[in-house]
Amino acid sequence: MRIEKNKIDEHNYLGLKEHQRKFDFIASDLMNTKEILRKLIDFQVAIPSWALGTGGTRFGRFPGGGEPRNLEEKIEDIGLLHTLNKSGAAISLHIPWDIPDNAVHIKALGTQYGLKFDAMNSNTFQDQPGQTHSYKFGSLQNVNPETRRQAIDHNLEVIQYGIDLGSESLTVWLSDGSCFPGQLNFRKAFLHTLEGLEQIYAAIPEKWKMFVEYKAYEPNFYSTTVGDWGQSLLYANKLGKKAFTLVDLGHHLPNANIEQIVSLLLMEGKLGGFHFNDSKYGDDDLTVGSIKPYQLFLIFNELVEGMDARGMDHAKDLGWMIDASHNVKDPLEDILQSVEAIMITYAQALLIDRRMLVEAQSNNDVVSAQEILQHAFRTDTRPLVAEARLNAGGALDPLAVYRNERVREKLIKQRGSKAMATGL
Numbered sequence: 095m096r097i098e099k100n101k102i103d104e105h106n107y108l109g110l111k112e113h114q115r116k117f118d119f120i121a122s123d124l125m126n127t128k129e130i131l132r133k134l135i136d137f138q139v140a141i142p143s144w145a146l147g148t149g150g151t152r153f154g155r156f157p158g159g160g161e162p163r164n165l166e167e168k169i170e171d172i173g174l175l176h177t178l179n180k181s182g183a184a185i186s187l188h189i190p191w192d193i194p195d196n197a198v199h200i201k202a203l204g205t206q207y208g209l210k211f212d213a214m215n216s217n218t219f220q221d222q223p224g225q226t227h228s229y230k231f232g233s234l235q236n237v238n239p240e241t242r243r244q245a246i247d248h249n250l251e252v253i254q255y256g257i258d259l260g261s262e263s264l265t266v267w268l269s270d271g272s273c274f275p276g277q278l279n280f281r282k283a284f285l286h287t288l289e290g291l292e293q294i295y296a297a298i299p300e301k302w303k304m305f306v307e308y309k310a311y312e313p314n315f316y317s318t319t320v321g322d323w324g325q326s327l328l329y330a331n332k333l334g335k336k337a338f339t340l341v342d343l344g345h346h347l348p349n350a351n352i353e354q355i356v357s358l359l360l361m362e363g364k365l366g367g368f369h370f371n372d373s374k375y376g377d378d379d380l381t382v383g384s385i386k387p388y389q390l391f392l393i394f395n396e397l398v399e400g401m402d403a404r405g406m407d408h409a410k411d412l413g414w415m416i417d418a419s420h421n422v423k424d425p426l427e428d429i430l431q432s433v434e435a436i437m438i439t440y441a442q443a444l445l446i447d448r449r450m451l452v453e454a455q456s457n458n459d460v461v462s463a464q465e466i467l468q469h470a471f472r473t474d475t476r477p478l479v480a481e482a483r484l485n486a487g488g489a490l491d492p493l494a495v496y497r498n499e500r501v502r503e504k505l506i507k508q509r510g511s512k513a514m515a516t517g518l
């Protein structure tokens with residue numbers, strides 16, 4: 095389904111006076127409102143095709159109804175979200191959950207909704223029906239060369255789908271690892287994986303980026319073969335200039351200093367992409383900003399500082415993607431909340447007084463440094479984000495429009511209460 099522009103205009107008209115009051119208040123304090131609004135408008139986050147259905151856990155899944163039944167409907171849903179918030183102009187596909195049987199048609203459909211195809215994701219963490227070799231004991235690390243070959247071939251196939259759709263990156267996340275001491279020779283597992291990644295890398299088109307995503311644990315609980323940013327960086331450095339590390343917020347051991355990781359990867363020119371989510375304990379895949387908003391702010395602080403130091407374009411030079419999905423919310427509402435949290439936090443990071451911060455740091459003025467950061471973090475940037483959205487043709491309050499328009503009810507009517515999206 096689509097939401098007509100006049101519905102959004104109606105909603106904006108009703109909220110405009112109150113919005114203007116709030117926006118004028120924050121803008122009166124800023125010297126560079128126009129520049130901030132421009133950056134907010136340009137900043138786009140890719141939505142993963144697997145976040146459109148209710149995520150399950152290994153204990154069960156509770157579908158909410160009206161989930162997209164095919165790739166076309168997934169694109170339709172992401173298009174609908176983008177109509178509302180104008181910040182999600184890209185879709186990230188997962189193969190084999192979303193094989194584009196007719197790439198020309200799928201690409202054209204994306205264009206109709208103003209969407210591009212962001213990073214392609216391969217899957218060698220589960221067996222597909224009819225698959226010759228099992229990934230039970232890993233894919234690229236596997237002791238059987240034929241299993242490794244199969245995993246490489248799958249990635250080559252994913253690259254080809256990406257080329258057809260106009261994507262420009264491949265994300266490789268491997269669940270490879272071991273559950274028990276002695277199960278694996280770490281060195282051999284690493285070298286096999288490197289050899290496989292090299293073969294995949296060789297098929298990466300010149301303009302593309304290859305993202306090597308790491309994860310501390312789960313589904314393997316003793317070792318993971320791409321387990322942390324150090325291992326990912328090792329691979330990326332060995333592979334070459336088109337290979338980068340991808341940071342997923344949920345893929346660290348508890349209390350890891352993710353902002354420091356981000357800063358150093360950026361310094362090395364090896365940070366390629368980012369998966370947003372939030373967590374309390376492990377890879378919980380909760381809504382962005384729902385648990386640790388200050389940590390998200392500190393990460394954005396390093397992203398903005400590090401990208402500016404290298405003269406990078408915030409909107410284009412890193413891959414921004416949401417990677418979250420869970421059991422209890424309407425997944426589309428959840429994505430609206432996640433994107434909103436990202437935009438609010440990005441805006442806060444843009445407000446940090448960099449000159450004052452550098453001065454405080456060079457004087458070892460710890461108190462001022464904290465004050466400068468927290469002043470930005472405690473600024474309510476929601477009116478800035480809403481103004482940017484208004485200028486871009488979106489809704490002042492996307493969630494309110496979504497609910498007023500009874501989108502979920504309409505989707506259930508259209509697709510049925512038992513419709514289930516492919517994915518986890």
Ligand SMILES: [Mn+2]
Pocket residue numbers: 307342369417
């Ligand atoms: Mn991820």
